[in-house]
Amino acid sequence: MLEQAVPSADAPGRESFGSRLGAAMAARGPLCVGIDPHPALLKNWGLDDDAAGLRRFSLTVLEAVGSLAAAIKPQVALYERHGSAGITVLEELLAEARDEKVLTIADAKRGDIGSTMAAYADAWLRDDSPLAADSVTLSPYLGFESLRPALDLAAETGRGVFVLALTSNPEGASVQHVGGADSVARRITQSAAAENRRYQGSLGSVGLVVGATVGSALSELDLDLAAVRGPLLAPGLGAQGATPADLRTTFGAAYPQVLGTSSRDILSAGPEQRGLRDAAQRTLDGLRGE
Numbered sequence: 001m002l003e004q005a006v007p008s009a010d011a012p013g014r015e016s017f018g019s020r021l022g023a024a025m026a027a028r029g030p031l032c033v034g035i036d037p038h039p040a041l042l043k044n045w046g047l048d049d050d051a052a053g054l055r056r057f058s059l060t061v062l063e064a065v066g067s068l069a070a071a072i073k074p075q076v077a078l079y080e081r082h083g084s085a086g087i088t089v090l091e092e093l094l095a096e097a098r099d100e101k102v103l104t105i106a107d108a109k110r111g112d113i114g115s116t117m118a119a120y121a122d123a124w125l126r127d128d129s130p131l132a133a134d135s136v137t138l139s140p141y142l143g144f145e146s147l148r149p150a151l152d153l154a155a156e157t158g159r160g161v162f163v164l165a166l167t168s169n170p171e172g173a174s175v176q177h178v179g180g181a182d183s184v185a186r187r188i189t190q191s192a193a194a195e196n197r198r199y200q201g202s203l204g205s206v207g208l209v210v211g212a213t214v215g216s217a218l219s220e221l222d223l224d225l226a227a228v229r230g231p232l233l234a235p236g237l238g239a240q241g242a243t244p245a246d247l248r249t250t251f252g253a254a255y256p257q258v259l260g261t262s263s264r265d266i267l268s269a270g271p272e273q274r275g276l277r278d279a280a281q282r283t284l285d286g287l288r289g290e
């Protein structure tokens with residue numbers, strides 16, 4: 001059977017997310033700062049666990065690290081727990097980040113049947129949505145192809161996605177490692193690689209989430225992450241025990257694609273901007289091998 005030619009997904013007149021993220025990583029280095037306003041952090045910062053505290057926390061982090069990080073990653077759950085007032089704060093944070101010209105990854109981990117997925121795609125990836133981010137995290141456990149509406153809308157609007165492949169938590173292996181040589185994680189990796197053939201340039205807009213804590217799993221599962229040609233979002237630095245040096249060992253040849261992300265470890269250095277910035281800079285230096 002003839003393989004169908006895959007048209008370029010680069011939206012006319014728009015730079016793709018992969019290209020924009022690649023440029024940000026080249027200019028600033030491979031750090032993403034996670035914005036996870038946990039109740040305990042709000043308390044330590046002397047803030048109330050309400051929408052006003054959430055707003056102060058979020059905008060302080062953005063101001064402190066917005067010119068240093070390649071991306072910020074607000075954890076949507078920690079805004080949702082405040083109801084509509086929390087979502088309003090998230091909308092404001094995403095808009096401010098756009099003005100500050102720092103890329104955003106909405107950590108929403110969405111995944112559903114295609115018809116519902118189209119609505120999630122509209123929420124996070126459509127130009128005129130109040131929650132539009134540069135990219136969103138997706139869960140592929142209803143089948144990679146169920147993510148189609150988000151994959152296509154991201155391509156159309158110059159945005160990106162990060163699909164869970166090997167998560168940083170110890171329980172992830174019970175699903176993601178299943179299948180041996182033909183593991184679930186390997187299937188997801190291959191699907192992302194196929195999807196990135198639509199994109200020109202060195203980095204496609206379909207990224208994967210691969211935990212900084214996964215150790216030898218990449219070689220055990222025979223995953224070729226360099227071949228994915230997408231950004232690799234690596235959470236698990238700091239609070240979950242991984243170090244920047246671990247990332248180099250774990251990812252090997254794919255390390256240039258890695259965007260290390262850290263939340264609590266950096267956020268616990270607040271509320272002073274200087275402390276936040278120094279903590280982010282230390283992590284960034286480690287990721288650069290300095």
Ligand SMILES: O=C(O)c1cc(=O)[nH]c(=O)n1[C@@H]1O[C@H](COP(=O)(O)O)[C@@H](O)[C@H]1O
Pocket residue numbers: 034036075107137166167168169209210211235236237238239240261262263264265
């Ligand atoms: O998609 C994610 O970002 C993610 C995937 C994963 O495998 N593990 C993981 O920790 N995360 C998220 O990354 C952040 C990690 O936070 P810290 O452990 O405080 O750095 C949290 O918001 C998690 O939800």
